[in-house]
Amino acid sequence: MAHTFDDGTLRGVTGHMNNDHSDDNVLIARAFSPLADVIRAEMVTFDGEAGQWHVITADGSEDVIRVPWPGGPITERPEVRREIVALYDAACARLGVTPRPHS
Template identity: 70%
Template sequence: MPHTFDADVVAAVLRHMNGDHTDDNLLIARAFAPASLSPIADAVMTGFDGEAGLWRVIRADGAEDELRVPWPGGAIAERPAVRREIVALYDAACARLGVEPRPHA
């Protein structure tokens, strides 16, 4: 069973991702969604656990689906690992889509 993070941790991460990283959400969704979900017009991070991040993807036709993307480094159980894994997903998404990643602070 995957690790479950406290609700306040999940809320803080989602607020950050959906407030400051909307383009990253879309990039990750476009890179990791199966072809059946394309084209994706928008994506919102809706949750995560110790095994994966969850996004609601909105296709160009308005249909919505859920996308679960496993963490690149494997299962996690600590709050700092969430950031590390989201950054790793972003970098992997950039590589898949041929996008130059921005530097990480």
Template identity: 60%
Template sequence: MPHIFDDSVTAAVLHHMNDDHTDDNLLIARAFSEPGDSEITGAVMTGFDGDAGTWTVSRGEDETVLVVPWPSGSITERPEVRREIVALYDAACERLGVEPRPHA
């Protein structure tokens, strides 16, 4: 059974990802969809648990759900969520041949 984060943690992470990192959501969706799908027009992070992040991915009028496992495996602590999302971003950049920006 994957770890379930408190609602306040989930809301804060989703707010941050969907307000401040919309391009990162799109990059992750394009990189981890099968195959790396350049037809994706939008991606919104809709949830996460201790095993994976979840995005709703748009291709025109169609929407699908994309679940991407955390690169380091299962997590249980809030700081680990950031670490894993950054790792997904870095992996997405590598898969798509995009220069990643520095992490603060």
């Protein structure tokens, strides 16, 4: 069973992703969604095995995608950032986009 994070961690991470990294959400969704033409994506939750994004396409189709963490299962909040950055880098590689530097 996947590790579950407390509500504060879930709200903190998803709020940060949706408020400060909305373009990264779309990039991750475009790279990993089975739907074509993703125009919006919002991180809705995550657990120790994967992150989940609600995606909307240009034609109005909607889905929730679950994307496994590249480094495998996690259990600690700092690992969430590491894995989201790894997903962003993997999405850039899949889409042929130059990733921005990480601070």
